[in-house]
Amino acid sequence: MEGNGMVDVDMISLFPQNTFKNRPNGLRADLAQKLADLKPGFIRFPGGCIVEGRDLTNRYQWKTTVGDIEERKLIMNRWNVEFRQKLTPDYFQSFGLGFYEYFQLAEDIGAEPLPILNCGMACQYNSGEVVSLDALQPYIQDALDLIEFANAPVTSRWGKLRSDMGHPAPFNLKMLGVGNEQWESQYFDRYKIFEKAILDKYPAIKIVSGSGPSSDGGYFDMAWKELKQLHPGYVDEHYYKPPKWFLDNANRYDNYDRNAPKVFAGEYAAHPKESGNPEGRNNWESAIAEAAFMTGLERNADVVNMASYAPLLAHVEAWQWRPDLIWFDNLRSVATPNYYVQQLFAANKGTNAVPILRNGAVVAGKDSIYASAAIDKNTGELIVKLVNVTDAAVTTVLQLEKVTVPKQNATVTVLKSTDKNAFNTLDNPVLVQPVPAVVMVNGNKIPYVLEPSSVTVIRIKCKNI
Incomplete structure (x- = not known):
């Protein structure tokens, strides 16, 4: 600009020239490269509880994260009020990183995309807000429209948006998650409606359903009883446990029903005792326990078709949860011992157990x-x-x-x-x-x-x- 005057600024986004794959509005090169170096078969996004929101108004909605960057709708991050070490919560989502960028990342690192969508339920640990069954259609339509966005030709409404954003070719979406860690009948009442609507229109899509927040117990048993009667492509199991649990459960899947739905170990990590250093929970005790457990995952690959450590990333000055696979500050990043365990197994998985x-x-x-x-x-x-x-x-x-x-x-x-x-x-x-x-x-x-x-x-x- 030249001359004198006043400028009103609405939205500014500053990026280094060196982004991953040199993409405009791209990802931080060192972080994305560490993901690529894991040689992942898939990437689950945008996460778990982040999908639910503390309440439904603040849930993750994929349609508000695509299109022009300046038009994407900012919301408070679901974890904003749960930073114990931060006196002033300041954790928001501008969605400069949205669903288009997640699909693009999956393609760039050679991984299958696995998006997770809200099922009409907010986090049951927080508000527990639930959409009535007769008001569930907009949530189901979001799922159907996402498949169109990912896979449909450019002549369709959502396929055209994908093309306008720079990707005319389909992303070839094969899997879709409905909900995260929901439990009890209110989840399965909603899941059944999602499943029928999705499979009626897109029978080739594999749906990921949830088994609740625990590795066993009443919620877990109820989930498996229900899901054995349904048709999910995968049942998502989560477990955050002490290292000893992982050592003791390396044979967890040896006696699973081979005719039941396949397992997706979607979130797991060994949690050792607290450390004074943020990265200290990613110690060797946790990593070797996970390695021992993962031999059982590999041995039972006919039952456990997919597995993923969680969470992936944490800033050393803005973490809410520990441990995490990769730690970083504004300039540097570090791979944890747990990261190297994951990398060893992924790079040496072979073709047949x-x-x-x-x-x-x-x-x-x-x-x-x-x-x-x-x-x-x-x-x-x-x-x-x-x-x-x-x-x-x-x-x-x-x-x-x-x-x-x-x-x-x-x-x-x-x-x-x-x-x-x-x-x-x-x-x-x-x-x-x-x-x-x-x-x-x-x-x-x-x-x-x-x-x-x-x-x-x-x-x-x-x-x-």
Whole structure:
């Protein structure tokens, strides 16, 4: 501008030139890259309780988060009044990051999008506000319109908006979540209406339903009883528990009904005791417990089709919840030990789970060792994951059957710490990180020493896979 005068400013949004994939109105490059480096199969958005809102007026509505940035409707964040360490709540959502950007992020990092929508219920821990069944149609229409926004041609109303925003091609949405952690009959009364409306119009969409806020108990049992009679693509289970629970429940899914709906372990994290440092709950004790538990997820991949640690991100000066996978300030970010556990499993998932047994039984905590195995038909490798939760080294022998193993240097990755309280910080970001190694393999019998308190991944080239 030149000359003298007065300017009224309505909305200003300042972005660095270096955004992820150099997209205008893009994402912070280091944070998005850390998500991409996890090699995720999917990304669930915008989250869990954030979908519900403290009340329905303040719920997350996807239609107010798309279109021109300056027209998106600002609301108070659902967590705004729950920052114990902040005297002045100032946590709002401008929706510069909205559903279009979430879909774009999923595409950019090679992940399937999994949006979660409000089911006509606010957070039951807060207001517990519920829409009457005869007033539920606008919420159902939001779900149907979202599928149109994601998948329909540009000749449709919502497909045209997607195109106008810069993405004429469909996002190829396959999954949609209805509700988050709702419970009791009021949820299932509403879920049934959503399910029928969605599947009548879009029968190929897989719906994610919820099992409530707990890993067991009356709400959980009721949910599964109801959902076995319905048709969800996945049942979302959540559990935030102490590390010992994760160690004790590594065989949780061994005896699940193989004919029941598939499980989505949608929110989980081991919660150790409080620490004076915000990042301190993301310590090695929590990470190794999650690794032990995840061997059970992999072993039961026919039941647990998807799993995701939660939450993903936390600012060191504006966190409401701990632990979180990635911590950051305004300039830097740090991957936690828990992040590296997730990354190890995702990067080494293989194509098919195979049995790994000790004396005929699954390896799920006996002598404090946990294990899972998979083959990768694309690379011709056997992938073995071994978790030693003791403070002592453990000598073991891998006996491989039904394959031929040529002489080779097999690749090994070890994540370990001798201090269960160790955690990564912005100033010391690599205290706990994966270390590559090799092991000499000569035949089907492979001696190996598991290091104390460690997660080990071994990849072995095999014939006859």
